Amino acid sequence: MTVYQLPVGVSSFTGWLTELATRLRPGVGWYGVFADRDPEGMRACFDGTEILPRDVVESLLQDAGEAADGTFAARGRTLYATAAAAHDRRPGGAVALTERREVMERERRYAESRARELGGRLRAAPAPGPDETARLEHDLAWTRDDHARAAARVRELTVRLARLGEPRREPGREPGTRPDGGSAAPVSGAGPAPAPGPAPAPAPAPRGKRRPRGARYAWLEESTEGQEEQAAVVLPAGGAAPRGARFGGAGPAEGTGGAAPVIAADPPGAVRAAGNAVYALRRLRAQGRSGEAHALLCEALGGPPARLPALAAELHRAGLGADWSTLLWEAASLPPGRLAAVAGALADAGRAADCEELLRQGVARPVEELAGACAALRAEGHHREAHALLTAFVRVRSPEDAARLAGADPRGLVPQLLDAARAVSAARERDLLHALRVAGLAGV
Structure with a gap:
């Protein structure tokens, strides 16, 4: 009999998830909603055979009253990233992610269509009666949540796939199934939805046309030619910060919003x-x-x-x-070079706290990727930020992980990791030295 053993990263996250569940009231809040909608999917996620969607994790933290920036939530996000990476690297993992993304994209489109339909019925003439209006508004609120969750999951799955490479579907496999025939989309944010046909591919932009402009394309690289033609938009005053599962229930970040560093130069x-x-x-x-x-x-x-x-x-x-x-x-999930570029840009602009927060969140990545991020930071002259990344790494990862990281570039990383461990504690430095000796790297 073959016994499947969960990867260490997955089992660590399921342990944290079980601890979170002890802080929740069964049948109440989002926990009750998800358990009622998809009990088998929730069970699979708690067993570690599937990974809970990230928006659901945030909703459960909200149910438990955990602060979005608290120690428990931060540990959970670190463990989640490690677990997702380990889960995705399984044989067939990339194919399963691709098919799950297709399912969530269909759910997103269905929720979008359903929201339009409900909105039209609310605006219809003659207006519906009070009871019907209340029912439609209730359904519309849930449909909008379904749409938002599906869109967030499409984005999450896209990021995870980008780290693995887009695979081809196995012949004969139906979208939305795992290689073992089980469901590939646990804990749905929507009820059973019709499966519309695949969306047509967008038509290529005609040659000679100007590049798209406006808020949707604000982040595209632009040539300096024609920049003056795009008018600035006046930002309306007031308005509340977003809340809900996708934002951890948090309002504006305290301590940072009122005194944002001044940008020295405007790219x-x-x-x-x-x-x-x-x-x-x-x-x-x-x-x-x-x-x-x-x-x-x-x-x-x-x-x-x-x-x-x-x-x-x-x-x-x-x-x-x-x-x-x-x-x-x-x-924090960007490829190593891109992560380093973002961290460097924040550091150069005087946003040291943001830079360090990004690097702390990035330490859950595979050690090979972290080695690349450190090399990229140092190549750009961001030695302080590379040190911050390694310090965060030795604080939350095991000495054995640090030794594996050192193996990627022994001459460069061994002394840097020892410096980082020394900054954490003398005990952490001793543990790292022992792990380096076991790996044959202590004399480098």
Whole structure:
């Protein structure tokens, strides 16, 4: 009889998840909703055979009353990233992710269509009666949540796939099934949805046409030619920070929003692009399109890193500090070179606290990727940030992991890791020295 043993990263996260469950009331809040909608999917996630969608983790933390920036939540996010990476690297993992993303994209489109239908019925003439209006508004609220969760999961799965490479589907496999025939989309945010046909591929842009402009494209690389033609958008005053599962229930980040560092220089179009994006974010949220707002926010990570400090300042100025925290969390999953570029841009702009927060969240990555991030930071002259990354690493990862990291570049990383361990504690330095000796790297 073959016994499947969970990867260490997955088992550590399921242990944390079980601890979180002890702080929840069964049948109450989001925990009750998800357990009622998909009990088998929840059970699979607690067993470690599937990975709980990240938006569900945030909802459960909200149920438990855990602070979004608290120690318990931060540990959970670190363990989640490690578990997801280990789970995705299993044989067939990339194919399963691809198929799950297709399922969630269909759910997103269905929820979007359903929301339009419900909105039209609410606006119909003659107006529905009070009871019918209340029912439609209730259904619309749930449909919007379904849409937002599906959109967030599409984004999450896309990031995870980017780290593995897009696979081809196995012949004969139906979308939405695992290689063992089970469901590939546990803990749905929506009920059974019709499966529309695949969306047509977007038509290529005609040659000779000007590049798209506006808030949706604010983060595309632009040539300096024609920049003056894009008018700045005036940001409306006031408005509350977003709340809910996708933002950990948090309001504006305290201690950072009121005193954002001043950007020393404005890279071409940075302030204008930030203003456009924040304006678009607030309009999307006002229309209940929070999933699209989240996707728009994350598009910033695909643009020039030098523009991110301006976006941070604009988000804090608009009272959207929670969005900036979300963006830093997403950035922690970027490829090593991109992660280093973002960290460097934040450091250069004087946002040291943001830079260190990003690096702390990034230490859950595989050691090979962290070695690449350290090398990229040092190549750009960001030695302080490389030290901060290694210090965070030796604080939360095992000495054996640190020895594996050192093996990627013994001459460069052994002394740097020892310096980082020394900054944590004398005991951590001794543990690391022992692990290095066992790995044959102590004399390097």
